Amino acid sequence: MNQSAIVIAIDGPAGAGKSTIAKRLAADLNLRYLDTGAMYRALALVASRRNVATDQEEAVVATLHSMELEFGPGDPVVVFVNGEDVTNAIRTPEVAELASALSAYGSVRKEMVAQQQAIIAGGGYVLEGRDATTAIAPNAHLRIYMTASLETRALRRTRQFEEQGKAEDFNRVRSDIENRDHRDITRTESPLTVAEGVRLLETGGLGIDEVLNQIKVWVADL
Numbered sequence: 001m002n003q004s005a006i007v008i009a010i011d012g013p014a015g016a017g018k019s020t021i022a023k024r025l026a027a028d029l030n031l032r033y034l035d036t037g038a039m040y041r042a043l044a045l046v047a048s049r050r051n052v053a054t055d056q057e058e059a060v061v062a063t064l065h066s067m068e069l070e071f072g073p074g075d076p077v078v079v080f081v082n083g084e085d086v087t088n089a090i091r092t093p094e095v096a097e098l099a100s101a102l103s104a105y106g107s108v109r110k111e112m113v114a115q116q117q118a119i120i121a122g123g124g125y126v127l128e129g130r131d132a133t134t135a136i137a138p139n140a141h142l143r144i145y146m147t148a149s150l151e152t153r154a155l156r157r158t159r160q161f162e163e164q165g166k167a168e169d170f171n172r173v174r175s176d177i178e179n180r181d182h183r184d185i186t187r188t189e190s191p192l193t194v195a196e197g198v199r200l201l202e203t204g205g206l207g208i209d210e211v212l213n214q215i216k217v218w219v220a221d222l
Contacts, residue, residue, distance in 0.1 A: 003029065005123035006222070008215075011133040012146035013184065013192060014096075014177045015153025017203050021146065021211050022128040023075060028212065029126070029219070035077050036116050036129030036136065037099070041090035042069060042081050043108070044099035054101045061107050069115075093161075093168060093176060100180045106189035109135070113190075133198050135190040141222055144215060145194045148204040153177055 008025065010018050019035060026033035043064050052059045072078035078087050089095070102108055109131070116136045120127055127136065133143035148156075154174035161168040184192035194200060199218060203211055 003219075004031075006031065006142070006219070007120055007123055007137055007140040008126045008142045008144070008219070009132040009137040009140035010126065010128040010144045010146060011130060011192070011194075011198065012144075013130065013153065014100075014180045015157045016146040016148050017156065017208075017211065018128040018146055019076075020208060021203075021215070022126045023077075024208065024212055025215060026126040028216070032125050033077065034071075034116065034119055034125050034127040036112070036127060036132060038071075038077065038079050038090060039069060039112055039116070040099040040103045040108075041095050042067065042079055042086060043112075044095050044102055045086055045090050046081060047102060048095070048098060054098070057105050057107060060102055060105060061111065064108060064111055091164070092166075093173070097176055097180070100183055104183055104187045104189070109189045130184050130192050131190040134193065134195045138195070142215075142218055143195070143198040144201055144218075145198045146201045146203050146211075148202065150174065150178060150181070152204045 010022050012018050023033050046067055047060055047063050050063060052063055068082050070080040072080065074087070076087060076091065078085060079090060080086065113135050116127070120137060129136065133140065133145060137143070151174070154170060154177050157177065158168055158170045158173045161173070201211065201214065
């Protein structure tokens with residue numbers, strides 16, 4: 001098949017390594033990368049700035065409709081909201097927590113999924129997010145569910161914060177991830193789940209290169 005038109009969707013819980021792998025995979029295969037989580041984080045940041053409460057669903061949707069999202073190259077991917085570079089502002093535990101809460105609204109997810117599907121419509125993408133294989137790209141050429149134990153994921157996320165120069169307590173990070181897992185799994189709209197036909201990839205004992213090599217084997221078999 002034409003690899004330049006391929007769509008690879010990577011799903012899984014917070015801290016499973018989705019972003020790291022998706023970015024590397026996209027670069028290695030010369031595909032574009034879509035961080036769907038960044039879109040929810042951007043919404044959370046704007047909602048927070050406008051003092052929109054988490055129980056104001058209509059106001060959250062109105063906030064989303066007022067946003068113009070753009071992406072630029074970089075690692076992490078540069079994110080613009082209404083022309084403002086918010087790349088660093090959306091990468092905080094507080095914004096991540098709020099993004100998880102707002103994403104539980106069905107109306108918000110419906111609008112986001114529509115935008116994400118429009119972005120990847122022409123193919124040539126690696127996308128990742130906690131409903132990438134089920135709601136956004138259920139017909140992707142390759143769908144992968146990455147996971148690891150809660151302890152492993154919390155440790156990875158804590159180290160990630162340290163690399164960014166942010167001191168975060170491991171127990172707090174672990175608790176935040178556990179809470180996000182619960183919301184993602186129990187939400188009514190597009191709950192986090194391993195769908196039929198999705199490749200399950202346990203990353204706990206694997207390095208980045210080992211994970212990438214396994215995925216490339218699957219790609220080669222398409």
